[in-house]
Every structure is written in structure tokens, then in C-alpha cells.
Amino acid sequence: MAKTPKSLNWSQLLQSGNRIFIGSNAAVPNALIDDLISNARQLHDIEVVHIQTISDNKWVEETYKDLFKVNSLFIGGDKVRQAVAEGRADYTPCFLSEIPTLFSTNILPLDAALVMVSPPDEYGYCSLGVSVDVVSSAVRYAKKVIAQFNPLMPRTSGHAYIHKSKIDAFIEVSQSLPEVPAPEFEQRIERIGQYVSMLIADGSTLQIGIGKIPEAVLRYLGNHKNLGVHSEMISDGIIDLMVKGVINNSQKTFHPGKTVTSFCLGTKHLYDFVDRNPHIEFYPSEYVNSPTNIARNDNMVVINSAIEVDLTGQVVSDSIGYQFYSGIGGQVDFSRGASMSKGGKPIIAMPATAKNGTVSRIVAHIAQGSGVVTSRGHVHYVVTEYGVASLRGKSIRERALELIRVAHPKFRAELLAEVRKHYWVPNYQVLTPMEVPELGAVGLKILKIGGETFDLRPLNPADERRLQEFFYSHTKETLLLRYNHHPKQMSREKSSVLVSVDQSKDLALCIVKQQGSVLEIQAVGRYYLIESTQSCEVAFVTRERHQGKGMAKILLQEMIAIAALRKVYAMTAFVRAENKAMLSVFEKAGFQRLQSQEADEVNLQLLLQPFWNTQPTAPSATDSMDQQQ
Structure with missing residues (x-):
């Protein structure tokens, strides 16, 4: 392993036209990237691949267009989103569970992986810390591993380590991990969380994401018992539930007794909580997101969101029309895994409207240019603030009526009229679903x-x-x-x-x-x-x-x-x-x-x-x- 330099000799580590990987989520090695930008000299046309990065995403700025060509496997952050929309960056759709095979089979061979890790312990092992996900495969298959040793990186348990002998060059720079504070809740998000919590039985194993809806769901689980977690990510919302014993993983049928994840994202409180915590284990995405492994958990409840859902149950979640917004990520992996799980429940949870109530997220047909991420066969439930639509085993006509029932009331008549054009709802079906507000x-x-x-x-x-x-x-x-x-x-x-x-x-x-x-x-x-x-x-x-x-x-x-x-x-x-x-x-x-x-x-x-x-x-x-x- 090279000695610690003040800055790296990038001309010896990279060549123009190389492909590099940048660490994910809260583990973006910003000091490494800054050092590369400052010492790039004659380097140009370096392809950068990454998934979501919680960072200033400096490398995607137009200023560095001659140095970097960005290929995002999951779009995160406005800068990346704008660059993709303007054609300055690319988006490659893929399942999170399959990204490692892009590296291992040389579909996207990596010349270098730029990652942030903890300094080596007394045995010479560095921890990938808060982001094991696809970083694990990147460091395994890249020709060179270039690391930022960060003393502030938590040491996490599980398959989260890389030995210092595998690192070709490094710098040691302290960097506070980016924090994502707990969101503010509005009434309709609280309602969605309450409805989803009603679908979760005691003893279930959960996959949870980040954002308002997952946090709202966690808020309503305080009276549940013996819950488990097998999730591509965890957030602050699990901490109190684990401390109280609501999440104890005692009834998990895969990795019993352990909370299993591939990365975490939240506040310093969360990062301190996972540091050296033997009850939380981090594994690579190809393991955590494997539908087969997910299905090994009985009663697997999977909670994802969507941009829109059509009346047959097709889910759009990575684009708004022709504008790519995020990515496929782990939604299909976990939906498929929960579908195969004994007692599993794949759930799509979302507000009924967008743009201040002017647009329905439940639509008669998906918007032109939008792509279906999760098929109509994978979704069992769609939840909005107006209730729970149960789709599994339902005909197209029954699905349409179920989904209209959880749409915003002002769009229901329009949706029924639209769907009737395709003969999914017979003429004798004359009324849209209605609430009884007196029920609460x-x-x-x-x-x-x-x-x-x-x-x-x-x-x-x-x-x-x-x-x-x-x-x-x-x-x-x-x-x-x-x-x-x-x-x-x-x-x-x-x-x-x-x-x-x-x-x-x-x-x-x-x-x-x-x-x-x-x-x-x-x-x-x-x-x-x-x-x-x-x-x-x-x-x-x-x-x-x-x-x-x-x-x-x-x-x-x-x-x-x-x-x-x-x-x-x-x-x-x-x-x-x-x-x-x-x-x-x-x-x-x-x-x-x-x-x-x-x-x-x-x-x-x-x-x-x-x-x-x-x-x-x-x-x-x-x-x-x-x-x-």
C-alpha cells in the first residue's frame, strides 16, 4: 500500500478515457474527488459511474465536462438530474441487485474505484462503513482501489471490510458524513403511514426506504411486536423501534436476530448508532437485494413509492414523462422478493396527487415517455391517504375500481369515464367509490x-x-x-x-x-x-x-x-x-x-x-x- 501523500499522483493512477466508480450515498469521497480535479493535468474523458450520491456532485458540473463524462445508474440530486436532462450526463437503468454483474462481467469494467472507508484497524481492515451496497463489488472488481481514509466513518458489522493490502493509493482526510434530517410530516403523509402500518402484522420483516412515507410508517409501528428488518437501506426511524424492542428480528426466517441492510442514510445519531453495533449487519447489494434472499424472509413487507400508477397497476417511479428523475434501484428486487415470500406484501405508497393537488398520481394511462418500473403483476397493494387498494388476484376491472377508490375524490369520475372507454368497467357500473367521512x-x-x-x-x-x-x-x-x-x-x-x-x-x-x-x-x-x-x-x-x-x-x-x-x-x-x-x-x-x-x-x-x-x-x-x- 502506498504511503500517505498530501495529494495523489493521478497521472500514474488513471489514464484519459478510463472508467471510474465513485462511492455511494453518504460515503462519497469528496476529498479524493477534489484532489483529482485539482491534479487532473492532462486527463480527460473519464467516465464516472455511480448510484445515488449525497454530495455537492461537483464532478457533474459543466465546468468539468472535458474531464468527466457521467453515467448515473441511479439519479440522485438536482445537479445530476439536470445534467441528464440536458444530455451532459447519461442514465443507465438497472436493478440494484444486478449492478455488480455489470462490473464483474466487464459490461462496465472499472479501471478504478474511488471510495471512502474507515482507517485500518489493528488487523489491517478498513470498513466500508455506512455504504456497502455496490461499493463492495466496485472495490472487488476495479483494477485499482483509491481510498479516502476518514476517521469519522463508522465501522459497521457484516460483510463491510476491505484489507489495506487491496488499496492501491489513499489519502487520509476527515469528512463529516452528510446528514438527511427527519422530514416534516403533513396530514396526508401521516394518513398514508397509518394505512401502511395496518397492513403490517406482528412478526413481519420490513424493507423501508428514505423519505416522508417510510418515516411516517415507522412512526405508527410503536405498538407492533417482533418486527424484523431486511432492507437495502435504513434510516433514523428504526432507532427507537430497536431500542424499545419493537424491532428485535426474533421471528425472521433469514438472518434471525439481525437487522440486515446494505447502506444507511440519516443523521449523525444514526451513524453513531450503527458504529460497531453487532445487531445491524451490512451486506452487498447483490446479497441484500437478491429476490431469492428477500423471499427467504416469511411475511416480508416491502414499502416503495411511485410517481404514478395506472389503473391496471403499472408503476412508474424513475421518470416524469421523458424526464428521468431517479432510477429503478431496488424497487423491483424487493417487490419480486416479497411476492415470492410466504405471507409477503409488496406495497406502493404515495400521495394521491401531485403539484399542489392539481394532478392525480393514479392515472388512466401512464404519461407519454414514462417507463414502467414495476409491472402490474408485482404489486399487491397501492396505498394513498384515501385508503388501501388491494390488487392481487383482481381482474383489470376490479383493479380499476380499487384504484379509483383510493384516488383523490375530485378525479374519480374522470378516471371512471376514461377507463370505461376501454371497456374495463361495464355500463351498469355507474358510481365512483365514495367515503363515509363520519367513520373518521x-x-x-x-x-x-x-x-x-x-x-x-x-x-x-x-x-x-x-x-x-x-x-x-x-x-x-x-x-x-x-x-x-x-x-x-x-x-x-x-x-x-x-x-x-x-x-x-x-x-x-x-x-x-x-x-x-x-x-x-x-x-x-x-x-x-x-x-x-x-x-x-x-x-x-x-x-x-x-x-x-x-x-x-x-x-x-x-x-x-x-x-x-x-x-x-x-x-x-x-x-x-x-x-x-x-x-x-x-x-x-x-x-x-x-x-x-x-x-x-x-x-x-x-x-x-x-x-x-x-x-x-x-x-x-x-x-x-x-x-x-
């Missing part, structure tokens, strides 16, 4: 009934097939008690009408059991508004195996509360006389029997005016409740 900010309520967890939420157009399945699950006796006759068919057209509800006027709620992408309706309650009398008529039906467990009672409580908020004067019901259980539900809720013209039917009524200012008790938006009747 989250738009659903989590229930514990008989030890099981259920969701109470509005019925929506995407439930058409599920409602059909619910209807055909009923016995003749249930159908007779609900409809007062024995209907024999629930056509798609009829089911569509029943799930296409103007929830601002009428009300249709359901209790569902959802396990991953498997959803089953357990109970439905609805009322129809009679505008002439400002009253409503209410009815219920419950799946047989859950009858007598209190689902009708919960739905009735909720509908009474909502009707009272809407200043409905009275609620009425017509129940067959032999339906003792349902009569009991109504009468316990305060309904009074009225004189009925039918001997086999009981007419009941509840006056709601007394509740207009003091609402009946109903489950809160996020509380769980255990009902057994």
Missing part, C-alpha cells in the same frame, strides 16, 4: 369479535364479486329472513347496483375479514334514505357462522351514529316475526314496535332527534373492541 379520518374501524380481527368499512364498487360470494354463501333460511322471500340469483348487474352506493345519501357498511389479499364479507348493513320524511329504513344480513356474535349490533350502532350526525329524523326496520335474534338487536338499541299491517312482520322505529347533539356510542376510528353476544 382512517375511513374504517378495526374490530375484535370473538378473538378475531375484522374491518368495518363502507361497501364500495370493487366489492361486486365479494358481495356475490357473500350472497351465495347464505342458506335459504337466511335469505328468507333478510329478503322476505327466497331470491335465487345475484347477477353481476344486481351486485354492482348494491355496491354502487351514494354514501352521502344512503349508507352501506360491511364487516370484512381480510388476510393479506384474501377478503371475505362477513356482514352487511345498509339504510336507504326516505327524503320525503327525512327518515331511513335499515336492514342487515350476517354470514351464518358469525350470527349471534354481535356484528349486527355493531353495524346498527354505527348507522345510528351516522344517521344522527346527518340529522335523520327516524330510523325504521321491518323484521319477520320469527327472527327473534334480529328483533332483540333492534329492541336493545331502543327501537319501539309499531302497529304492522302484516301479521308475520314486525315494524320498528327509533326516533333519532334526541341523538342529534349527543351521539350514540360507537367504536372509535382506531379502537379495537371485542363483542360477543
Whole structure:
């Protein structure tokens, strides 16, 4: 290994036309780059390859266009983005897991790797520190390794070391690592974080990125248990969860007991936390991002974002039209890995709109020039501040309805009209999905009934097939008690009408059991508004195996509360006389029997005016409740 010089003799290390790699993320060797620029002499046309670099990115400035030609494998930073847009730099799309093979197979042979490492320890080993990712393969396959020894670089555990004998030249310069502070949260980002957290079961293993949404998700995981981490990157958000024991990696099925990552990015607090921390291990990208390895984690939950998603589920995340914005990175690696994982969940989470609410991120068709990064087959969930769209196993028509449901309300009618042009939604589907704001900010309520967890939420157009399945699950006796006759068919057209509800006027709620992408309706309650009398008529039906467990009672409580908020004067019901259980539900809720013209039917009524200012008790938006009747 060469002695430490004040500056390097770059004419002996590089030649014009060479290709060099620059260290990634928070490990950019700025002192090395400054030294190269200052002592380049006759060097020119050096191709620079790198992924995201948290730096001033000086090498991409037009001033140095004769010295450097930049080829970014992941665009990060405005300078690089602008240079790519102006044609002064190139962008090469590739999966993060496959970048190492570009180096090892000489598709992009490296003449030198410029990296930042910790000084050698007593055994002669330097740590790659906070950025192992593709730096590991770069130092392995480059003809020369040129290092900046930085005493401020954390020493991280895992496959994060290079021996000093492998380093051809170095300088030692202290350099504070760039910090990315925790983001400020707006309400819609908080909501997205809350929805995503509801998809994460105890014992899951997480992949998390950087930015507002991942940090918001982590904020809502404080009451979870036994979470694990297998992620291409980690941020400050994991620290408190690890210290509290929420993230303990105890149920991981791959590298149990360890948080596994390839790089970290955040504040000094994070860099100090990973320094010599045996509970966090850093591995190369080809290992961490390998879909096969990702899939070795059961219950792998992957959270990525997007620029736009079309109504078939195609994800655009590296470009805005013809303008390249970022890169493929690890999104496909982790989406594919989670798809193959037992109980895995690939999630795309994003705000519903862009440009101050003027543009929908959920679109009928992707913008001209945009490229699909993640295919419609890889995404199981799309989450916005308006809810969770479940796509796995859904037809194009069902996907469109699910995605319209989580689009911003002002774009839903337009999206439905656009998608109808392609015959994905039949003519009998007339309404777009609607919220029930009285259910609270989250738009659903989590229930514990008989030890099981259920969701109470509005019925929506995407439930058409599920409602059909619910209807055909009923016995003749249930159908007779609900409809007062024995209907024999629930056509798609009829089911569509029943799930296409103007929830601002009428009300249709359901209790569902959802396990991953498997959803089953357990109970439905609805009322129809009679505008002439400002009253409503209410009815219920419950799946047989859950009858007598209190689902009708919960739905009735909720509908009474909502009707009272809407200043409905009275609620009425017509129940067959032999339906003792349902009569009991109504009468316990305060309904009074009225004189009925039918001997086999009981007419009941509840006056709601007394509740207009003091609402009946109903489950809160996020509380769980255990009902057994």
C-alpha cells in the first residue's frame, strides 16, 4: 500500500478515457474527488459511474465536462438530474441487485474505484462503513482501489471490510458524513403511514426506504411486536423501534436476530448508532437485494413509492414523462422478493396527487415517455391517504375500481369515464367509490369479535364479486329472513347496483375479514334514505357462522351514529316475526314496535332527534373492541 501523500499522483493512477466508480450515498469521497480535479493535468474523458450520491456532485458540473463524462445508474440530486436532462450526463437503468454483474462481467469494467472507508484497524481492515451496497463489488472488481481514509466513518458489522493490502493509493482526510434530517410530516403523509402500518402484522420483516412515507410508517409501528428488518437501506426511524424492542428480528426466517441492510442514510445519531453495533449487519447489494434472499424472509413487507400508477397497476417511479428523475434501484428486487415470500406484501405508497393537488398520481394511462418500473403483476397493494387498494388476484376491472377508490375524490369520475372507454368497467357500473367521512379520518374501524380481527368499512364498487360470494354463501333460511322471500340469483348487474352506493345519501357498511389479499364479507348493513320524511329504513344480513356474535349490533350502532350526525329524523326496520335474534338487536338499541299491517312482520322505529347533539356510542376510528353476544 502506498504511503500517505498530501495529494495523489493521478497521472500514474488513471489514464484519459478510463472508467471510474465513485462511492455511494453518504460515503462519497469528496476529498479524493477534489484532489483529482485539482491534479487532473492532462486527463480527460473519464467516465464516472455511480448510484445515488449525497454530495455537492461537483464532478457533474459543466465546468468539468472535458474531464468527466457521467453515467448515473441511479439519479440522485438536482445537479445530476439536470445534467441528464440536458444530455451532459447519461442514465443507465438497472436493478440494484444486478449492478455488480455489470462490473464483474466487464459490461462496465472499472479501471478504478474511488471510495471512502474507515482507517485500518489493528488487523489491517478498513470498513466500508455506512455504504456497502455496490461499493463492495466496485472495490472487488476495479483494477485499482483509491481510498479516502476518514476517521469519522463508522465501522459497521457484516460483510463491510476491505484489507489495506487491496488499496492501491489513499489519502487520509476527515469528512463529516452528510446528514438527511427527519422530514416534516403533513396530514396526508401521516394518513398514508397509518394505512401502511395496518397492513403490517406482528412478526413481519420490513424493507423501508428514505423519505416522508417510510418515516411516517415507522412512526405508527410503536405498538407492533417482533418486527424484523431486511432492507437495502435504513434510516433514523428504526432507532427507537430497536431500542424499545419493537424491532428485535426474533421471528425472521433469514438472518434471525439481525437487522440486515446494505447502506444507511440519516443523521449523525444514526451513524453513531450503527458504529460497531453487532445487531445491524451490512451486506452487498447483490446479497441484500437478491429476490431469492428477500423471499427467504416469511411475511416480508416491502414499502416503495411511485410517481404514478395506472389503473391496471403499472408503476412508474424513475421518470416524469421523458424526464428521468431517479432510477429503478431496488424497487423491483424487493417487490419480486416479497411476492415470492410466504405471507409477503409488496406495497406502493404515495400521495394521491401531485403539484399542489392539481394532478392525480393514479392515472388512466401512464404519461407519454414514462417507463414502467414495476409491472402490474408485482404489486399487491397501492396505498394513498384515501385508503388501501388491494390488487392481487383482481381482474383489470376490479383493479380499476380499487384504484379509483383510493384516488383523490375530485378525479374519480374522470378516471371512471376514461377507463370505461376501454371497456374495463361495464355500463351498469355507474358510481365512483365514495367515503363515509363520519367513520373518521382512517375511513374504517378495526374490530375484535370473538378473538378475531375484522374491518368495518363502507361497501364500495370493487366489492361486486365479494358481495356475490357473500350472497351465495347464505342458506335459504337466511335469505328468507333478510329478503322476505327466497331470491335465487345475484347477477353481476344486481351486485354492482348494491355496491354502487351514494354514501352521502344512503349508507352501506360491511364487516370484512381480510388476510393479506384474501377478503371475505362477513356482514352487511345498509339504510336507504326516505327524503320525503327525512327518515331511513335499515336492514342487515350476517354470514351464518358469525350470527349471534354481535356484528349486527355493531353495524346498527354505527348507522345510528351516522344517521344522527346527518340529522335523520327516524330510523325504521321491518323484521319477520320469527327472527327473534334480529328483533332483540333492534329492541336493545331502543327501537319501539309499531302497529304492522302484516301479521308475520314486525315494524320498528327509533326516533333519532334526541341523538342529534349527543351521539350514540360507537367504536372509535382506531379502537379495537371485542363483542360477543
